[in-house]
Amino acid sequence: MTIDVNAVPLDAEAMLNGLKRWVELESPTYDKPSVDKMTAMAAEDMEDLGFSVEVIPGPEGLGDCARAAFPHERTGEPGILIIGHLDTVHPLGTLEKLPFKREGNRCWGPGICDMKGGNFAAISAVKALADMGVKTPLPVHVLLTSDEEIGTPGTRALIEAEAQKHKYVLVPEPAWGRNTVVTGRYAIARYHLTAMGRPSHAGAALKAGQSAVKMMARELLAIEDMTDDDCTFSVSVVHGGQWVNCVPTVCRAECLSMAKRQEDLDRGAARLMAFDRRQADGTGFLVEKSVVRPVWEASEGTMELFERAKRIAGDLGFPLSHASEGGGSDGNFTGAMGLPTLDGLGVVGANVHTLDEHIEVDSLASRGRLIAGLLAELD
Template sequence: MDLAALPLDTEALLAGLRPWIECESPTFDAAAVNRMMDLAAADTAAAGASITRIPGPKGLGDCVRATFPHPRQGESGILVMSHLDTVHPVGTLAKLPFRREGSRCYGPGILDMKGGAYAGLQAIVALARAGVATPLPITVLYTSDEEIGSPGTRELIMEEARRHRYVLVPEPGQPGDGVVTGRYAIARFNLAAEGRPSHAGSRLKDGRSAISLMARQLLAIEEMTGEDCTFSVGVIQGGQWVNCVPTSCRAEALSMAKRQQDLDRGVERMLALSQREADGTGFTVERGVTRPVWEPDEGTMALYRQARDIAAELGWDLGHASAGGGSDANFTGAAGIPSLDGLGLLGAGYHTLEEHIEVGSLARRTRLIAGLLARLSD
């Protein structure tokens, strides 16, 4: 099969991708995520798949499983796994509209990872149009909470992944046009500071500010960052009345390490920050969602080598690396299921108002995914 001859037109792909980008879907807005799932389910059903709608985690959006017709349907095959939630709140389109500027195309979630999710679907469509039968059956899974660590979908992800021989994840590609064969370990933490109330005007010294206590701890946490393990705080909420000394403040922290043992030590350091004073004030750290380190094994490297050969046919040298930032491949790769991540589009600025893709990567990465679907076998 000549992958370069697959019927893929960049302008048509961009036109099809646009509704996905303009359907905003921040994780914590279940109704918005469900609108995105409706759209993706409809497009995937139109491509010939049977759709199963899976109720989402409490307070979050649904998930969608799509199975494509195949003589070996029900047997172990290929899982193409994407998340359709983003970090961008509804209304971001006003500041970051879908637009093309030269070799770039902008929009909320276009790189992380709706562009890759769409490319995965279009790879299946292109093979069908070309009359190419895949050796293995294909299932697509769209999930709804990856941007918060997949706390509600991890069990679903692993249940589905264990039914398959290979897992392909079209998260953003690596700089230099590479893919991801491993991921760092990540832990999230819930932080709580408890203060003592008083009137901020007449009795200020009688109180103890939970916000001040939290602020001191946040500085200490971020100063713990070293070469082996990073620490950052990304969410903080506290106080209600400016004339009251605040009695509570909450925050969320993130730690990341290349090796599991380094993360484990980081977790111990974080948990050791918990303290309680005799007057009831104090600071508490609770461990939240954790993604295990994913180190490439032979199954993943064999999968990478097939992708490298396909890329070579298409005219480029496909590199690979372990990457920071979590993905659902942390779970599948760490469990020993051959997984290849970073198959999605190239670009930059994800999680910011400069998020964009390199337009030229859209058809190229779709061909790469199509080549894997067409050639992976028992």
């Protein structure tokens, strides 16, 4: 059914007050107790909104996840799955540098844009429709996970299994443009890099050793220099050495590679694996492939979803365009499965993953109404 989306009872100020609790509960991926607390808070809030919620133990060493269903007479039939993540890239203590702060139509805080704001808007949209007396044609489920920011190594199978039960997938990741949603994402691969040197005393026998840090620095530059228009390479998270008076024997780093097409990513992988070598004396450079996100190219079903969203946005008074984006999300998986998936439905903001991460407050309501419009008519 079509509804008057402008009448959906969502108030940005009230939503921001609720979101504040989420933002001020820091939840970096690698801090399991913090993510568990965030999941518990989200689960409690969803229960208060009328959802039935199941907390799912997270992957080993990582936080719990939450699976929720809103009451519906067709529960158990294929419906709509909203997927999001509760983990952030911001370490504990970021609130001291990036406190929850409001100035005019902007509000700052760790994870407020990526993607606690979008998650909060989405679950609020479900409740707002119920408050209007609107029954969605299809049952609505929500899956909130705990490891998206590290490539979803532990919850990919859960996401794909849940998505397979449904007809549509909505992803309230940040809107990369004020009036844009995401209909495709690039292919992404992560790699572990390890340089293995030879030890010696850095003062008394410097030349007898071989520095793993120096090796990593040299190879890092060569790897990043392979970046071109088809495939990019970025090396970060570098750790090496323990004592300044010892020639470092091990240096580790991570590499992120991204391409618009799967074949370009595969060619990039072959180029990167060519750096892998081991010498008879134990020195060398190891390249190990880690998690990947498949390329997601817009399907006919995804574009039909976009056209609906575009019409709804027009009713809300703003134009809507679409794009394929480089930043990965769990929409990569569902889109690559061929499921109609619409991503980037979350709040409008900027500078995610930085100490200037912020949202435009009014987008909590406008994006919530956009999601509500989709929920109300998808069948």
